[in-house]
Amino acid sequence: xxxxxxxxxxxxxxxxxxxxxxxxxxxxxxxxxxxxxxxxxxxxxxxxxxxxxxxxxxxxxxxxxxxxxxxxxxxxxxxxxxxxxxxxxxxxxxxxxxxxxxxxxxxxxxxxxxxxxxxxxxxxxxxxxxxxxxxxxxxxxxxxxxxxxxxxxxxxxxxxxxxxxxxxxxxxxxxxxxxxxxxxxxxxxxxxxxxxxxxxxxxxxxxxxxxxxxxxxxxxxxxxxxxxxxxxxxxxxxxxxxxxxxxxxxxxxxxxxxxxxx
Amino acid sequence: xxxxxxxxxxxxxxxxxxxxxxxxxxxxxxxxxxxxxxxxxxxxxxxxxxxxxxxxxxxxxxxxxxxxxxxxxxxxxxxxxxxxxxxxxxxxxxxxxxxxxxxxxxxxxxxxxxxxxxxxxxxxxxxxxxxxxxxxxxxxxxxxxxxxxxxxxxxxxxxxxxxxxxxxxxxxxxxxxxxxxxxxxxxxxxxxxxxxxxxxxxxxxxxxxxxxxxxxxxxxxxxxxxxxxxxxxxxxxxxxxxxxxxxxxxxxxxxxxxxxxxxxxxxxxxxxxxxxxxxxxxxxxxxxxxxxxxxxxxxxxxxxxxxxxxxxxxxxxxxxxxxxxxxxxxxxxxxxxxxxxxxxxxxxxxxxxxxxxxxxxxxxxxxxxxxxxxxxxxxxxxxxxxxxxxxxxxxxxxxxxxxxxxxxxxxxxxxxxxxxxxxxxxxxxxxxxxxxxxxxxxxxxxxxxxxxxxxxxxxxxxxxxxxxxxxxxxxxxxxxxxxxxxxxxxxxxxxxxxxxxxxxxxxxxxxxxxxxxxxxxxxxxxxxxxxxxxxxxxxxxxxxxxxxxxxxxxxxxxxxxxxxxxxxxxx
Numbered sequence: 001x002x003x004x005x006x007x008x009x010x011x012x013x014x015x016x017x018x019x020x021x022x023x024x025x026x027x028x029x030x031x032x033x034x035x036x037x038x039x040x041x042x043x044x045x046x047x048x049x050x051x052x053x054x055x056x057x058x059x060x061x062x063x064x065x066x067x068x069x070x071x072x073x074x075x076x077x078x079x080x081x082x083x084x085x086x087x088x089x090x091x092x093x094x095x096x097x098x099x100x101x102x103x104x105x106x107x108x109x110x111x112x113x114x115x116x117x118x119x120x121x122x123x124x125x126x127x128x129x130x131x132x133x134x135x136x137x138x139x140x141x142x143x144x145x146x147x148x149x150x151x152x153x154x155x156x157x158x159x160x161x162x163x164x165x166x167x168x169x170x171x172x173x174x175x176x177x178x179x180x181x182x183x184x185x186x187x188x189x190x191x192x193x194x195x196x197x198x199x200x201x202x203x204x205x206x207x208x209x210x211x212x213x214x215x216x217x218x219x220x221x222x223x224x225x226x227x228x229x230x231x232x233x234x235x236x237x238x239x240x241x242x243x244x245x246x247x248x249x250x251x252x253x254x255x256x257x258x259x260x261x262x
Numbered sequence: 263x264x265x266x267x268x269x270x271x272x273x274x275x276x277x278x279x280x281x282x283x284x285x286x287x288x289x290x291x292x293x294x295x296x297x298x299x300x301x302x303x304x305x306x307x308x309x310x311x312x313x314x315x316x317x318x319x320x321x322x323x324x325x326x327x328x329x330x331x332x333x334x335x336x337x338x339x340x341x342x343x344x345x346x347x348x349x350x351x352x353x354x355x356x357x358x359x360x361x362x363x364x365x366x367x368x369x370x371x372x373x374x375x376x377x378x379x380x381x382x383x384x385x386x387x388x389x390x391x392x393x394x395x396x397x398x399x400x401x402x403x404x405x406x407x408x409x410x411x412x413x414x415x416x417x418x419x420x421x422x423x424x425x426x427x428x429x430x431x432x433x434x435x436x437x438x439x440x441x442x443x444x445x446x447x448x449x450x451x452x453x454x455x456x457x458x459x460x461x462x463x464x465x466x467x468x469x470x471x472x473x474x475x476x477x478x479x480x481x482x483x484x485x486x487x488x489x490x491x492x493x494x495x496x497x498x499x500x501x502x503x504x505x506x507x508x509x510x511x512x513x514x515x516x517x518x519x520x521x522x523x524x525x526x527x528x529x530x531x532x533x534x535x536x537x538x539x540x541x542x543x544x545x546x547x548x549x550x551x552x553x554x555x556x557x558x559x560x561x562x563x564x565x566x567x568x569x570x571x572x573x574x575x576x577x578x579x580x581x582x583x584x585x586x587x588x589x590x591x592x593x594x595x596x597x598x599x600x601x602x603x604x605x606x607x608x609x610x611x612x613x614x615x616x617x618x619x620x621x622x623x624x625x626x627x628x629x630x631x632x633x634x635x636x637x638x639x640x641x642x643x644x645x646x647x648x649x650x651x652x653x654x655x656x657x658x659x660x661x662x663x664x665x666x667x668x669x670x671x672x673x674x675x676x677x678x679x680x681x682x683x684x685x686x687x688x689x690x691x692x693x694x695x696x697x698x699x700x701x702x703x704x705x706x707x708x709x710x711x712x713x714x715x716x717x718x719x720x721x722x723x724x725x726x727x728x729x730x731x732x733x734x735x736x737x738x739x740x741x742x743x744x745x746x747x748x749x750x751x752x753x754x755x756x757x758x759x760x761x762x763x764x765x766x767x768x769x770x771x772x773x774x775x776x777x778x779x780x781x782x783x784x785x786x787x788x789x790x791x792x793x794x795x796x797x798x799x800x801x802x803x804x805x806x807x808x809x810x811x812x813x814x815x816x817x818x819x820x821x822x823x824x825x826x827x828x829x830x831x832x833x
Contacts (some may be wrong), residue, residue, distance in 0.1 A: 112339035112745070113720065114605060114636055114661050115694075117396065119422040119450065123531075124557060124607055161562065164569040230539050230566060 143233060149177050149241035150210075160233045166225055173212070177241065213242045271297050281306045303327060308740075308765050310348060310372065311790065314820045315356035326365045327391075328357070332372035334768050334814050335718070336743055338396060341770060341812070343796055345827040350397075351378040352825075358385035366391040366417075373397070379404030383411035390442075391417035401426040402453065409435035416469075417445040427453030434459045443467040447474035449498045449529055457483035465490045474498025477531040485514040488521060496526035496550075499541075504534040511540065519543045528552035528578075535563040545570035549597075552578040554604045565590050575629075578602040581615045581636060588619030592626025600632040605663060617644035624651035632657040640697055641669045645679025649686035658683055659694035665721045668698035675699050681706035684714075694718040704728035708735020716741040729753035733760050743768040751778035758785050766816035777806030779813055783833035790822060791815040791833045804831075 143160040156176050163169045212224040216235040224232070224239070266274075275298060278284055288298040304327040307313060319325065332348025350372045357364055364386040374397045382389065389412045394400075402425065408418065409432055433455050436443075443463070448455070455478055464470060464487050472495060475484070479500040488494070504511075524544045533556055548571050553559060559567075561582045568587065571577075574595040581603050583591070591598070601623060603615055617640045623630065624647060631654045640662055668675055676697040684690060684707050691713055695703065699722035707714065708731035715738055723729070729749040732742065734757065742764065750773030761767060761782075776793065783791040794812040795804060822832045 110665070112336065112341045113665050114663050115339045115718075115720075116605070116636075117338045117422060118340055119396065119424060120555075120604070123555060161565070164566075228539055228542070230542070233566075234536070 145214075145236055145238045147173070147176070147239040147241070150243045150246070152177065158239075160236060165229055166232075169224075170212070173239075173241070209244055211242050211244050212239065214239050268293075268297055272301050275301050279304070300324060304366075305329070307331070309816050309818075310350075310353065311820060311823050312765070312816060312818045315353045316360070317819065319356065319360040319362055323362075325357075325362050327368075328353075328364065328366070329368040329370075330372060331370045334743070334766060335371075335741070336745065336768055336770070337371055341745065342814075343794065343827075343829065346794075346830065347823065347825055347827070348372045349378075349825060350374050351381070354378050354382050354385070362386075363388055365389055366393075368393040368395075369397055370395040371397065374400045374404070376400050376404035376407070380407040383407040388414060390414050391419075393417065393419040393421070394423050395421040396423065398424040402428045402432040402451070405448075406432035406435040409433065409440075410437065413440070414442050415440065416442050418443075419445055419447045419472075420450050421447065423450050425451055427451055429453045431456060431459070433463065436463055438466070441466045442469065444469045445472035445496075446470070447472065447498065449474040449476050449500065449531070451476045451478075454478045457487075461486050461490065467491075468493075470494065472496035472526075474529060475500035477501045481514060481537070482510045485510060485517050488514075488517045492517075492520045493523055494521060495523050496528075497521075497524050498529035499527070499533075500529055501532035502530055502534065502537045502540070503532055504537055511537065514540045515543070522547075524548070526550035526552075528555075530556035530559060533558040535559055538563060538567060541567070542570060547573060549573055550576040552576075554578040554580055554602065556580070557582075557606060561587055569594055571595060572597075574598055576600040578604070580604050580606040582606045583615070585615055585619035585622065588615060589622040589626075592622045595627060597629060598623075598627040599629050601627075601630060602634040603636055604634075605636040614638050617641045620644060621647050624648040628652065629654070631655055634659045634661075636661045636663060638663055639667060639670050640676060640679065641671050642674060642676055642679035642682075643669075643671070645676065646682040649679075649682035653686045653688070655683065655687040655690055657692040658687065658690060659692065659718070660696055661694065662696040665696055666698045675703070677702040677706065681710075684710040689713055692716040695722055696720060698722075700724050701728040701731070704731040708732050711736055713738055715739060717743070719744045719747055721746045723747045723749060726750055726753035730756055733757055739763075740765045742766075744770070744772060746771040748773055750774055754778050755782060758782055761786060761789055761815060762817050764817065766814065768812075768814050769810075770812040772810075774810050774813060775806065776804045776808050776810055779810060779815075780806065780833050782815070788817055788819070789815050790818050792826070793831050793833065794829055795831060796829050 144157050145160055146155050147158055148155045158172065158176070160169070163172060213221050214224050214232070214236045215238045216222055217237060221240070221242075227235075271294070275284075275287065278287060281304070284298060284302060288295045299321050301324060302322045303324055305318065305322055305325060306329045307318070308331050310330045310332050318328075330350065330353060332350075333342055333346060336342060337346070348371060350369055354367075358381060365388050367382065367389075368391075372394075374394060379400055382392070384407075392408060392412075392415075400423070405418075405420075405425075408415065415436075440463075444467075446463075446467075453476075455476070457479060460475075460479070461483070464473065470491050471493065473487070473491065474496070475487075475498055477500045479487075481502055481504075484499060484502070488497075518540055521544060525547055527541065527544065527548055527550070530538075530553060535558070538559070545567065551571060551574055553564065553567075557580065559582075561584050564579065564583045565587045568574075568577075568583075568591055572594055575597050577591065577595065577598060577600070579591075579602070583603070588603075591601075603619070605614070615635075615637045617637065620633075620635055620637070620640075621644050628651070630652050633655065634657075637660070640660060669679070676695075677700055680693075680695060680699070680703045684693070688710075690711055693707070693711065693714060693716070695718065701724045704723060704727070707717070711717075714736045717732060717736070717739065719742075726749055728747070729744070730753050732739070733753070739760075743766075745768075749769065754769070754774050755778055779791050779793055783789065792814045793804075793810045794814075796811065826832060
């Protein structure tokens, strides 16, 4: 059946391709003869080269010698121009690249894949890369800050990105530090089922004995809760559950600072 | 047999809106056909070449709303060469001649000239609503005509069109007397607009519910506009870039707080992530969020945003959110029904999505029924899990960026995974495949996908059997589009009658020859079989044994079309 013979498969990989550093198998276009080889591993030769990454610019591969089909990737060419006649039953000979394949720097891809509307594609093309204005470092997926509590023997670390609001943060702190306030410290840390210690801590935190503060990007110690949550996570570098006696004078500075910065 | 007078039946038919139901009604008996056709106001034509406008107007004299689709779906991905067709002008001309009281026109993938917009704006005094999706060839001059002449315009909705922006003052063409606007979407326009004019337009449009701006509208203008339209339900922010005057930003936050009705948010074509805090007041009420064009929002900010969107039903987002971010979506958006994850340009970055993100979504969002997912890899195990968790899929479209990638864990094709999807999701209507696939997946599809109406295949299959499984098994198949698969003449010609039960078939870079297409065209006179010969000179008759680059066939009552370009041969 012509269907089985007609395709110029990239299934055959010879030493020549491997020595050039080109792994045709990595292109994974399994359009060759059925059952002709084992499933293609995409991780041979180390680099995981995806279908599109492996095709760079114009590849000119000759097919069975007779038809000499060109596999050119241009604007309007499809991936395969099957040979007009393919009468031989032999497995296709090694496709020979006619020029050395450069490392896949540019991402010249198959026409129409991935299937994204051209409007969207063009729109993305004119987009500037993600703006990193004031924050020069790329935003990490997690935002770990040290948390200390006055009088506790050691500090903790927490990921601010796990919380969406001050309330979440506050309950997480309650869980984390409840063992310290009552001198109970199991070897496995805080027991979240121990409601009494948590509520005691909550009372402590909400009473005037302790105050939750944070150090911001400028190194100043601020009272937690004045600014919108996102602004807080943006500028918070560490947290400190501070004894009230030490916290005098913090609150007014926070709002002033917010105003002057913005 | 009618036991009721016509008027009663007419009245009953008024309650029947959907096209399918209406079509069914018209088949019951002659008098129902007659009554139905005289009372039908909305018509949907899935292929503009399947029927002539004259015939349409003859059958439905009460026509008020027309939806037309032009080019084949793969035109979206640059597979259909320029000039193929889908011109709307002859339709508008015919409707005008036929004195149709047109009120609404919705076009998708059609060629819309300024001339046609001009004619449209003048020929129908009651015209109210224009929706253009993925259309091309018009400019802001055409929009100016619509603005100027459509006295009762309620809706001007432009989605993802290629518009030539002449930087004219098309917005100014809305007369002062125009106060009827309900929906205005010009997000796809590239040029500047006069924000003062826009503000005044918004101010005199008390019914305005949907407003989507383009990137030229800055933050301060956005604030002023929103202040005049607190009743908005759907907002598309053009640009939200840091304004040095923080007062404006604070004003915007106050204004956002007053917009209590916004449930749909989109845009952010240009954005400073820090400014997103202004949107936080409306996030908890959102049911629809489209950030698929917001390339300027890094994944971490996307995640922060999503945590507030507990009511989301529809989410369009970029893969910069990452698998972890999708986990957050799964935990937060329990009402999610539709998810689309688009590839950002950062191919290769670790933040892109894999099968893990999809599995997380399937576990957290039981109501999910529509999916478009661009990812770097997929596994059979993941698909099987997703199929188990979400048996309600209606649309399932998977696009692995590496089109023929096998399951990276087992190196197997993804046949079993997709097989699980079709077996579990009995209501599946639309399916797009990718990854390494053999004929087996088509065996599964033919066996289980009983409701399947649209199937998109690329770089898959091993032999004609694959295509035959689908043609034989999927009784409700309407659209089949295939590219770069080893399906040939046997598959094409085994059941030619099938194609009259379908809207269309697209095959490109397959094994089909010119000769086979000729045979098909001869056997089936009510199909238009078009082959595209881009590389041959126009006068050169292709050899029968030559393989066809691109073939598009569709059923039609209109016969061979007269507007085909040179490279299209209708056999």
